[in-house]
Amino acid sequence: xxxxxxxxxxxxxxxxxxxxxxxxxxxxxxxxxxxxxxxxxxxxxxxxxxxxxxxxxxxxxxxxxxxxxxxxxxxxxxxxxxxxxxxxxxxxxxxxxxxxxxxxxxxxxxxxxxxxxxxxxxxxxxxxxxxxxxxxxxxxxxxxxxxxxxxxxxxxxxxxxxxxxxxxxxxxxxxxxxxxxxxxxxxxxxxxxxxxxxxxxxxxxxxxxxxxxxxxxxxxxxxxxxxxxxxxxxxxxxxxxxxxxxxxxxxxxxxxxxxxxxxxxxxxxxxxxxxxxxxxxxxxxxxxxxxxxxxxxxxxxxxxxxxxxxxxxxxxxxxxxxxxxxxxxxxxxxxxxxxxxxxxxxxxxxxxxxxxxxxxxxxxxxxxxxxxxxx
Amino acid sequence: xxxxxxxxxxxxxxxxxxxxxxxxxxxxxxxxxxxxxxxxxxxxxxxxxxxxxxxxxxxxxxxxxxxxxxxxxxxxxxxxxxxxxxxxxxxxxxxxxxxxxx
Numbered sequence: 434x435x436x437x438x439x440x441x442x443x444x445x446x447x448x449x450x451x452x453x454x455x456x457x458x459x460x461x462x463x464x465x466x467x468x469x470x471x472x473x474x475x476x477x478x479x480x481x482x483x484x485x486x487x488x489x490x491x492x493x494x495x496x497x498x499x500x501x502x503x504x505x506x507x508x509x510x511x512x513x514x515x516x517x518x519x520x521x522x523x524x525x526x527x528x529x530x531x532x533x534x535x536x537x538x539x540x541x542x543x544x545x546x547x548x549x550x551x552x553x554x555x556x557x558x559x560x561x562x563x564x565x566x567x568x569x570x571x572x573x574x575x576x577x578x579x580x581x582x583x584x585x586x587x588x589x590x591x592x593x594x595x596x597x598x599x600x601x602x603x604x605x606x607x608x609x610x611x612x613x614x615x616x617x618x619x620x621x622x623x624x625x626x627x628x629x630x631x632x633x634x635x636x637x638x639x640x641x642x643x644x645x646x647x648x649x650x651x652x653x654x655x656x657x658x659x660x661x662x663x664x665x666x667x668x669x670x671x672x673x674x675x676x677x678x679x680x681x682x683x684x685x686x687x688x689x690x691x692x693x694x695x696x697x698x699x700x701x702x703x704x705x706x707x708x709x710x711x712x713x714x715x716x717x718x719x720x721x722x723x724x725x726x727x728x729x730x731x732x733x734x735x736x737x738x739x740x741x742x743x744x745x746x747x748x749x750x751x752x753x754x755x756x757x758x759x760x761x762x763x764x765x766x767x768x769x770x771x772x773x774x775x776x777x778x779x780x781x782x783x784x785x786x787x788x789x790x791x792x793x794x795x796x797x798x799x800x801x802x803x804x805x806x807x808x
Numbered sequence: 809x810x811x812x813x814x815x816x817x818x819x820x821x822x823x824x825x826x827x828x829x830x831x832x833x834x835x836x837x838x839x840x841x842x843x844x845x846x847x848x849x850x851x852x853x854x855x856x857x858x859x860x861x862x863x864x865x866x867x868x869x870x871x872x873x874x875x876x877x878x879x880x881x882x883x884x885x886x887x888x889x890x891x892x893x894x895x896x897x898x899x900x901x902x903x904x905x906x907x908x909x910x
């Protein structure tokens with residue numbers, strides 16, 4: 434396998450691939466879900482599927498925050514920001530995500546004050562620098578970014594900076610995994626657990642997947658070798674008939690997570706009774722809202738939110754792709770009406786969305802591991 | 809947004825001790841250390857940064873590995889752009905303030 438030479442540890446990569454072929458029972462078809470969008474991106478970019486036998490299938494999970502955000506929330510956020518003297522601040526990833534009447538970037542072109550920030554702390558700085566304006570930070574992300582938003586709110590409160598608010602769309606990964614396992618058309622054998630989310634929440638929250646659902650979970654790093662090793666660890670468990678939570682990414686993920694980050698999240702956030710996910714529908718206790726004690730800085734408590742609900746375009750099958758029931762190419766719009774340049778569904782917008790990853794690395798420019806490493 | 813960017817702590821801010829200057833392949837910006845308050849890093853330590861906040865302490869070797877991973881993933885440039893953007897350094901007032909028109 435000559436193209437493996439490009440990797441940092443080619444002999445280890447080749448060995449891991451060999452080990453996977455040895456461990457996979459040829460009479461069995463394995464369906465392993467990588468929960469995190471970062472893993473999906475890495476798997477496509479490195480062409481890792483080429484190293485797996487045909488009966489070890491990777492299913493792409495819901496771990497792309499931009500992808501699971503329903504369009505109605507974008508519309509809600511943009512309609513709030515249409516008030517005079519408002520600045521709409523968000524991460525760059527959000528800027529091209531389509532709302533009913535355009536993306537934040539298109540609203541900016543029409544005159545709305547829309548700013549890209551790289552950190553919620555900078556949205557707070559915008560508020561400090563523009564005392565005559567109201568800065569609303571459109572917050573998205575799983576537990577990887579939620580603690581930063583929480584700490585920013587703590588700082589805003591300490592400073593008494595009242596021209597700042599957060600429109601909170603933070604979601605939590607565990608209920609989404611539960612929803613996928615509960616879905617009747619789903620059959621999974623195990624999970625490659627998210628790396629950076631686990632830095633915050635640790636490995637314990639996955640225990641029920643192993644104990645109650647009998648599926649192994651291996652928290653994984655993002656290098657090709659990390660992902661392959663995690664698949665080896667999963668297959669080993671499956672072969673022995675075990676189901677436990679293991680941590681492949683010990684160099685970054687502590688078993689107990691980051692307690693300081695969990696504390697600040699508990700101080701600022703509480704669970705919403707339910708929240709809508711694109712493709713997965715309403716999931717109970719799956720998202721975070723800002724506590725009343727921080728109500729002054731919560732756009733939803735402070736302003737009237739229209740509560741817009743938009744059904745996804747009928748022809749787009751984002752939900753099925755998100756749940757791993759369909760492959761991106763099986764959607765009728767894939768590569769025709771829906772492309773990264775003109776996305777219809779959110780899975781095409783983010784580089785971590787499985788449709789965009791599939792389009793960029795498999796559909797448009799088929800690449801091998803050889804050029805992946807050098808590109 | 810989901811990038812984990814490795815950087816080395818260069819100095820702790822003397823006035824706001826929850827802020828530190830980090831060096832990410834030569835780009836120096838302030839990041840918030842508040843999420844590591846149980847085990848505050850000191851100058852010389854390496855951390856992984858998410859959206860302007862240091863989230864975990866790592867070894868120097870792991871920091872080098874992480875930078876290489878970002879390069880292999882084609883995300884090194886985006887990571888540097890993100891770090892450059894911390895503190896609104898790149899904020900360009902590209903249009904005069906104007907009212908939102910429907």
